[in-house]
Amino acid sequence: xxxxxxxxxxxxxxxxxxxxxxxxxxxxxxxxxxxxxxxxxxxxxxxxxxxxxxxxxxxxxxxxxxxxxxxxxxxxxxxxxxxxxxxxxxxxxxxxxxxxxxxxxxxxxxxxxxxxxxxxxxxxxxxxxxxxxxxxxxxxxxxxxxxxxxxxxxxx
Amino acid sequence: xxxxxxxxxxxxxxxxxxxxxxxxxxxxxxxxxxxxxxxxxxxxxxxxxxxxxxxxxxxxxxxxxxxxxxxxxxxxxxxxxxxxxxxxxxxxxxxxxxxxxxxxxxxxxxxxxxxxxxxxxxxxxxxxxxxxxxxxxxxxxxxxxxxxxxxxxxxxxxxxxxxxxxxxxxxxxxxxxxxxxxxxxxxxxxxxxxxxxxxxxxxxxxxxxxxxxxxxxxxxxxxxxxxxxxxxxxxxxxxxxxxxxxxxxxxxxxxxxxxxxxxxxxxxxxxxxxxxxxxxxxxxxxxxxxxxxxxxxx
Numbered sequence: 001x002x003x004x005x006x007x008x009x010x011x012x013x014x015x016x017x018x019x020x021x022x023x024x025x026x027x028x029x030x031x032x033x034x035x036x037x038x039x040x041x042x043x044x045x046x047x048x049x050x051x052x053x054x055x056x057x058x059x060x061x062x063x064x065x066x067x068x069x070x071x072x073x074x075x076x077x078x079x080x081x082x083x084x085x086x087x088x089x090x091x092x093x094x095x096x097x098x099x100x101x102x103x104x105x106x107x108x109x110x111x112x113x114x115x116x117x118x119x120x121x122x123x124x125x126x127x128x129x130x131x132x133x134x135x136x137x138x139x140x141x142x143x144x145x146x147x148x149x150x151x152x153x154x155x156x
Numbered sequence: 157x158x159x160x161x162x163x164x165x166x167x168x169x170x171x172x173x174x175x176x177x178x179x180x181x182x183x184x185x186x187x188x189x190x191x192x193x194x195x196x197x198x199x200x201x202x203x204x205x206x207x208x209x210x211x212x213x214x215x216x217x218x219x220x221x222x223x224x225x226x227x228x229x230x231x232x233x234x235x236x237x238x239x240x241x242x243x244x245x246x247x248x249x250x251x252x253x254x255x256x257x258x259x260x261x262x263x264x265x266x267x268x269x270x271x272x273x274x275x276x277x278x279x280x281x282x283x284x285x286x287x288x289x290x291x292x293x294x295x296x297x298x299x300x301x302x303x304x305x306x307x308x309x310x311x312x313x314x315x316x317x318x319x320x321x322x323x324x325x326x327x328x329x330x331x332x333x334x335x336x337x338x339x340x341x342x343x344x345x346x347x348x349x350x351x352x353x354x355x356x357x358x359x360x361x362x363x364x365x366x367x368x369x370x371x372x373x374x375x376x377x378x379x380x381x382x383x384x385x386x387x388x389x390x391x392x393x394x395x396x397x398x399x400x401x402x403x404x405x406x407x408x409x410x411x412x413x414x415x416x417x418x419x420x421x422x423x424x425x426x427x428x429x430x431x432x433x434x435x436x437x438x439x440x441x442x443x444x445x446x447x448x449x450x451x452x453x454x
Contacts (some may be wrong), residue, residue, distance in 0.1 A: 002174075002176070002194060002195055002197075002198075002201070003199065003316065003317060003320070004176070004178070004197070004198070004199050004200070004201045004202060004203065004317065005199065005200060005201060005202045006174075006202050006203040006206050006207060006315065006317035006318065006321065007317045007320050007321045007324065008321065009202060009207050009317075009321065010206070010207070010210065010312075010317060010318045010320075010321025010322060010325075011321040011322070011324050011325040011328075013207070013210060013211055013214060013321075014268070014272075014321060014322050014325045015325050017214045017217075017218060017268050017272060018261070018264060018265045018268045018325075020218050020222075021218065021221070021264040021265070021267055021268045022260070022261050022264035022265070024222055024225065025218065025221045025222055025225050025264065025267070026225075026244075026263060026264040026267060027225075028225040028226070028228050029221075029224065029225050029228055029240060029241065029244050030244065030248065030263075031228075032228035032229065032230050032233075032237075032241075033241060033244065033245065035230045036230045036233075039230065
């Protein structure tokens with residue numbers, strides 16, 4: 001129960017313990033705690049950010065999809081238009097071609113008719129001459145009457 | 157267990173005497189063999205048991221905490237680190253709640269006080285005769301000392317030297333920071349210009365000694381109450397343990413009753429030792445906060 005040097009000894013001991021705690025015990029522990037807290041907070045923030053970005057990306061993707069759909073339908077409409085145009089063109093072409101062929105055929109037919117008429121004329125001339133020969137019962141000088149016969153043939 | 161050779165009064169007295177080292181009346185140095193001898197040694201003596209246990213427990217505390225601090229990992233805290241971190245967070249919360257200044261030493265000091273005082277108080281839960289009995293046996297067997305004159309107190313906080321020593325250190329810290337923060341003028345002003353003040357210079361001059369008397373008592377009361385509260389509580393608790401221990405010498409019925417009493421008191425005492433450590437810490441924080449408070453001008 002006596003007050004003695006222990007009093008001062010205890011004060012000094014206490015001071016040394018406090019100093020040791022201050023220098024070597026407290027800082028690393030508090031530092032570790034603070035760092036862990038920061039890490040957790042950062043992790044949560046990153047997760048939040050990730051979620052937000054995910055939402056944004058989804059929205060963007062939906063927009064892209066909508067755009068693509070619109071473009072596709074545009075393209076299809078254009079293609080359909082072009083196809084009908086092509087069909088129309090083809091129809092026109094076919095029609096002109098057909099007309100051309102028909103015209104060619106007509107010309108050929110006319111030529112054939114002319115040629116046949118010519119032939120017929122010759123034959124008729126020959127027949128007429130031979131008929132005339134027979135009718136006249138004499139030989140007609142082909143050379144002498146060639147002009148009048150040609151005239152006749154031209155009139156046919 | 158009470159020794160048959162001792163009366164109850166002697167037994168109690170024996171338990172309340174520290175192992176004191178100092179100068180005997182004849183000029184030689186050594187341990188005091190009787191209570192009277194220890195008293196005669198006066199101030200220039202030292203309580204070996206108090207110093208031994210407090211330093212041992214303090215070093216134990218610092219060693220464990222230092223080990224945890226060295227291996228402190230952010231990713232995977234071990235079991236020990238978890239426990240230490242729990243204590244640290246508790247102390248940190250108390251300091252942040254009670255101390256508004258900026259001083260990095262307050263929190264480590266609070267931690268030291270809390271854990272150290274708790275460990276010191278915890279020694280009270282060890283049955284009162286175990287360690288003194290062991291010490292008496294060792295001294296008498298190996299050093300030929302008279303076991304009745306080997307004193308050994310194992311709870312440093314039942315020695316007022318220990319509690320006053322700690323309170324004194326805390327008091328000096330608060331004084332130092334008071335003067336540092338408020339300046340010598342502010343500190344003296346705090347002591348002399350409150351609670352009575354007057355704009356009349358003459359009246360103020362009369363008030364100064366009155367203020368000083370009141371404030372000085374308040375100032376001294378802080379370390380005194382801080383140390384006496386801890387000492388008183390622990391001393392009373394120790395005394396009850398000693399009284400219960402006396403019952404073991406009073407027959408088997410009283411002995412069994414005493415056993416239950418000791419168990420009950422020890423369980424209750426767990427609360428007291430923790431509470432006293434906490435109060436000592438909290439008051440230290442409050443006193444440091446007061447040292448940092450600059451009074452509003454008027």
